[in-house]
Amino acid sequence: MKDAALNNAHFTYLIILAMLLWGGGWSALKILTIDMPMDVIIFWRFFIMALSFLPILFLVQEPICINRSNLRYITGSSVLNIAFMIFSFLGVKYGLAGSGGVIITTLSPVMTFLLVALIFKNKLRPQQYFGLFLGIVGGFIMLELNHLELFMNGSNIYFLLCAIIWAGVTILSQYSHKHIHPIHYSFFISVAATFAAFAYSFVMQSDLSIVFDQGVVFWIAMIYLAVLGQSVATTIFFIASGKLGSEKTSSFMFLVPLFALLIAFLVLDEPIELHILLGGAISLVAVLFINKKNLFKKI
Numbered sequence: 001m002k003d004a005a006l007n008n009a010h011f012t013y014l015i016i017l018a019m020l021l022w023g024g025g026w027s028a029l030k031i032l033t034i035d036m037p038m039d040v041i042i043f044w045r046f047f048i049m050a051l052s053f054l055p056i057l058f059l060v061q062e063p064i065c066i067n068r069s070n071l072r073y074i075t076g077s078s079v080l081n082i083a084f085m086i087f088s089f090l091g092v093k094y095g096l097a098g099s100g101g102v103i104i105t106t107l108s109p110v111m112t113f114l115l116v117a118l119i120f121k122n123k124l125r126p127q128q129y130f131g132l133f134l135g136i137v138g139g140f141i142m143l144e145l146n147h148l149e150l151f152m153n154g155s156n157i158y159f160l161l162c163a164i165i166w167a168g169v170t171i172l173s174q175y176s177h178k179h180i181h182p183i184h185y186s187f188f189i190s191v192a193a194t195f196a197a198f199a200y201s202f203v204m205q206s207d208l209s210i211v212f213d214q215g216v217v218f219w220i221a222m223i224y225l226a227v228l229g230q231s232v233a234t235t236i237f238f239i240a241s242g243k244l245g246s247e248k249t250s251s252f253m254f255l256v257p258l259f260a261l262l263i264a265f266l267v268l269d270e271p272i273e274l275h276i277l278l279g280g281a282i283s284l285v286a287v288l289f290i291n292k293k294n295l296f297k298k299i
Contacts (some may be wrong), residue, residue, distance in 0.1 A: 001012050007047035008248075011239075011240045012240075012263075014087050014236050014239075014240055015236065015237065015240040015252045016252065016255065017232040017233075017236065018086040018232075018237045019252050019253065019255040019259060020241070020255075021224075021228050021229050021232060021233040021236075022103060022229060022233050022256050022259070022260075022264075023255070023256045023257070023258070023260040023263055023268075024228075024229060024259065024263045025224070025225050025230070025263075026092060026097040026098065026100050026260045026264060026276070027037075027097045027098075027260075027263050027264045027267045027268055028221040028222075028224040028225040028229060029088065029221075029225055029299075030092045030093075030097035030264070030268060031217060031218070031221040031268075032045075032091055032218065032225065033083040033089055033093035033278075034212075034216075035218075036210070036211070036214075037206060038086065038089050038090070038202055038208055039204060039206050040201065040210060040211060041089060041209055041222075042082065042085050042086070042089070042193075042197045043194065043197035043198055043201055044206055044208070044222060044226070045085065045222065045225055046085075046190050046194040046197055046226075047079075047194045047197075047198075047224045047226075048222065048223065048226035048227060049190040049226040049227070049231055050190040050191045050194050051262050052185065052226065052227040052231040052232075053183070053186065053190060053231050055189060056183060056187075056231060056235050057183065057184070060109040060181070060183050062181045062183070062184065064124075064182070064184055065219050066180075067179075069179050070071070070142060070179040070180040070185075070235075070257065071168075071178060072184065073172050073175060073176035073179065073182075073185070073277060074176075074188045074189055074192060075179070076172050076219035077169055077172045077176070077185070077189050077265050078175065078189050078193045078196065079170065079191035079196075080165050080166075080168050080169045080172070080188055080195035081193055082193050082196060082197065083102055083164045084162055084166055084169065084217065085130065085193075087158045087159075087161045087162045088100065088159075088162050089164060090106070090155070090158045090273075091155045091156075091158030091159045091183025092155075093155075094155040094156025094158075095156065095158070096155075096264065096270050096271075096273070097264045097270060098263075098264030098265060098268075098270050098272065098276070099142075099155075099156075099158050099159070099221070099259055099261075099273065099276050100260075100278040101156070101256065101260025101261065101262055101264065102261055102276050102279075103139075103143065103156065103159040103160070103163065103276070103279075103280075104159055104162045104163050104166065105133070105253070105256045105257045105260065106137050106142070106257055106279075106280050106283035106284055106287070107138075107140065107142070107159075107283060108162075108163045108166040108167055108289065109253075109287045110131075110132065110138075110147050110163075110165050110169065110283060110286055110287065110290065111163050111166075111167035111170060112167040113128075113132065113135075113168045113290045114132065114133075114167075115167050115168070115171060116171065119276075127182030127289045128289065128290055128291055130140060130288045131285075131287070131288070131289025132187075132286070132290065133286075134283070134286035134289065135281055135282075135283055135284055135287070135290070136284055137279075137282055137285035137286075138280065138281075138282035138283030138284075139160075139279065139283060140279070140281045141275050141278055141279030141282065142156075142276055142279030142280060143159070143160060143279075144156065144182065144275060147270070159276070159295065161208045167177050169196075172186070172213065173275075175199075176287040178250040182234075182238045183238060184233060186230075186231075186234055190230075209278050211224065211267050226240065227263050230280075234274030242278075249284070254284055254287075257284070261276070261277075267290070
């Protein structure tokens with residue numbers, strides 16, 4: 001009994017580390033947007049991510065199976081992941097990394113719930129209606145929709161698009177787990193996205209080699225984003241989910257926006273804006289109410 005509790009404590013520390021790595025990814029992306037073109041960053045991010053999954057695949061030692069059933073999920077998620085990367089790049093380039101981390105990670109669960117409810121016509125409980133209302137209020141405050149002109153011309157519109165896109169990624173991921181191992185799924189998404197990004201760069205005649213002229217800070221940010229903030233954090237998350245249970249593991253997701261804000265403050269010296277704190281807190285409470293019921297019960 002004591003050994004089991006100690007083992008759970010170890011996985012708890014690991015899942016907190018994964019949330020920290022995810023939260024820091026927004027600051028790493030901000031650093032990368034300073035001098036580099038978007039298509040160059042997208043290619044190298046997915047290429048390095050794909051390479052970093054190779055030793056993980058060896059450690060997992062699960063048989064790899066690709067068929068028509070799981071290929072459509074991989075293709076769909078690859079398209080959505082590229083779209084997410086494009087809008088997150090634009091949002092972080094012209095806005096605050098910490099704000100993007102809070103807006104996207106708190107609104108995505110609300111958007112996911114809304115999409116599932118609409119697509120599968122789930123009957124909602126009263127507390128879920130209340131949670132949805134709180135999510136809308138929190139999003140309104142964070143996105144500063146009272147200043148519509150600023151919203152349409154600023155970075156928040158990109159963050160909102162990211163939240164909607166990631167909701168689609170979440171739904172596809174839930175489906176895909178019935179057909180393919182999560183680690184294999186993430187690996188093949190990165191491979192497909194790498195080829196797509198390379199094809200686009202080739203057509204646009206982008207010079208992908210310009211990254212080799214960059215300094216140490218650039219490569220630390222790139223490796224962090226592609227390896228630590230994605231491959232390592234994702235692997236830890238899936239392993240911890242199997243040991244601690246998906247419900248308990250998902251509750252740690254609430255740490256991501258907090259870490260995103262703190263790391264952006266410490267690394268980039270970004271201000272912590274009051275409307276982001278208030279709206280983010282309201283949206284987190286909204287997710288608590290929404291998750292009273294299993295979103296994917298019918299999926």
